[in-house]
Amino acid sequence: MGEDLLRNWHKKAVEHRKQYQGWLKRADKxxxxxxxxxxxxxxxxxxxxxxxxxxxxxxxxxxKTPDIKRIARRLKMKEGAFIETYLRLDTDGDYVVKSSPCPFLGADNACSIYEDRPSDCARYPYTDEDVLLKRPQLTLTNSEICPAVYYVLEKLTAGAAGG
Structure with a gap:
C-alpha cells in the first residue's frame, strides 16, 4: 500500500498543495x-x-556555528576556509551551501560527512517533530522535495475535504 501511495508522489504533492495548506491551518496540534x-x-x-x-x-x-566548527575540524580546515570554500549567506543571514547538489553528496547518494552533518540535515524532513506544524510554508515546500513529507501529509489529510 505504501508503494502505491508513493507512485507519482511529486506530481500528487504539487496537486495537493492547497489541500495540505488548508489542513495545516486547521490541524489539531x-x-x-x-x-x-x-x-x-x-x-x-x-x-x-x-x-x-x-x-x-x-x-x-x-x-550553524557548531555545525561549521564540527565539519571544519572533520575536514581538517580552518573555519574561515571552510566557509569560503563551501558556504554563502542566504537572504535570512544563514550559512547555506554555495551550490546544489550539496558538495558532500557522493555519486552513490551517500553523505561524505554524515556523522558530522549539520543538525538541519539530521532532523530533516521534520516529519517527527512540531516543525511540521510550526512552519507550514517549509512543510509545503518539503512535501515537493521529500517523499516522506508527502507520505505523512497524505496520511494526515486522509478523509479531509477535497481529499
Missing part, C-alpha cells in the same frame, strides 16, 4: 503530534533516502 512518530516510521519503512537524496540535490540546510 496535539492529535497531530501524537500521530507523527508512527507516521514518520511508516513513511521511512517505504522510503530509502539513498535512492532519493532530493534534499541533498535541491535543498541546503542551515550551517
Amino acid at each position: 496535539n492529535k497531530t503530534l501524537d500521530r507523527l512518530p508512527a507516521l514518520h516510521a511508516e513513511a521511512f519503512s517505504h522510503i530509502d533516502c539513498l535512492t532519493c537524496a532530493n534534499c541533498c540535490k535541491h535543498y541546503s540546510p542551515r550551517f
Whole structure:
C-alpha cells in the first residue's frame, strides 16, 4: 500500500498543495503530534533516502556555528576556509551551501560527512517533530522535495475535504 501511495508522489504533492495548506491551518496540534512518530516510521519503512537524496540535490540546510566548527575540524580546515570554500549567506543571514547538489553528496547518494552533518540535515524532513506544524510554508515546500513529507501529509489529510 505504501508503494502505491508513493507512485507519482511529486506530481500528487504539487496537486495537493492547497489541500495540505488548508489542513495545516486547521490541524489539531496535539492529535497531530501524537500521530507523527508512527507516521514518520511508516513513511521511512517505504522510503530509502539513498535512492532519493532530493534534499541533498535541491535543498541546503542551515550551517550553524557548531555545525561549521564540527565539519571544519572533520575536514581538517580552518573555519574561515571552510566557509569560503563551501558556504554563502542566504537572504535570512544563514550559512547555506554555495551550490546544489550539496558538495558532500557522493555519486552513490551517500553523505561524505554524515556523522558530522549539520543538525538541519539530521532532523530533516521534520516529519517527527512540531516543525511540521510550526512552519507550514517549509512543510509545503518539503512535501515537493521529500517523499516522506508527502507520505505523512497524505496520511494526515486522509478523509479531509477535497481529499
